[in-house]
Amino acid sequence: MAKLNYYEIGWFLDEAQCPCDVHFVRYLASEGLRGKSIFHFGTGEHHHVGIACHDAGAGNAVLGITASPREHDFYEQLVIERPEVGRTYKVLFGDIYQLDTRLMPDLDIASLFHIGEFRTEKNDSYGALTDDQMVRLVVSKLRAGGLMLLYSGSYAYDVAERVSGSLIAEGVLEPAGSFESLRVFRKLT
């Protein structure tokens, strides 16, 4: 029986190697985005996005996903110690390539920084979504005018560009600028 493609390790915050989450938090502040519903792919064990969104007091709510039990353990400890953070920051343990559209909320912003980085034949072994299908599912939950953000520093950015390029060509998304290492796309309809 195929097992879930999950990670024994967790990722700590290493801004020099992977600044996407730090840039994302700065982007939200610089744009003055408030009261938004945010989906965040890849929490890290640091949970920087969820914690910083709470601490910023801008009323943004974050739904994160991780495929690392260790990162989920850190989340459990976080909400035990700081229940006020858990009020607006929820983290799902599982494979993003198994999302079900019926179980996803409507979104204003989706950060999909790790498209293509971790999707392997292990995910195929239990019929998981492809990168293209996963991105389309998440984009389908964005409200019109909602934003999808990608990380140009990803080693699999070619995959992210291919998928976003298709959605632009189909008139689903349009480029909406950049911020530090991030590329921003707006949903048109």
Ligand SMILES: C[S@@+](CC[C@H](N)C(=O)[O-])C[C@H]1O[C@@H](n2cnc3c(N)ncnc32)[C@H](O)[C@@H]1O
């Ligand atoms: C390289 S770490 C980056 C973490 C954080 N975004 C940062 O920049 O520090 C990749 C993250 O993606 C998550 N991840 C990888 N593959 C995943 C999958 N198939 N489903 C859900 N989360 C996944 C990992 O659990 C981890 O949180």
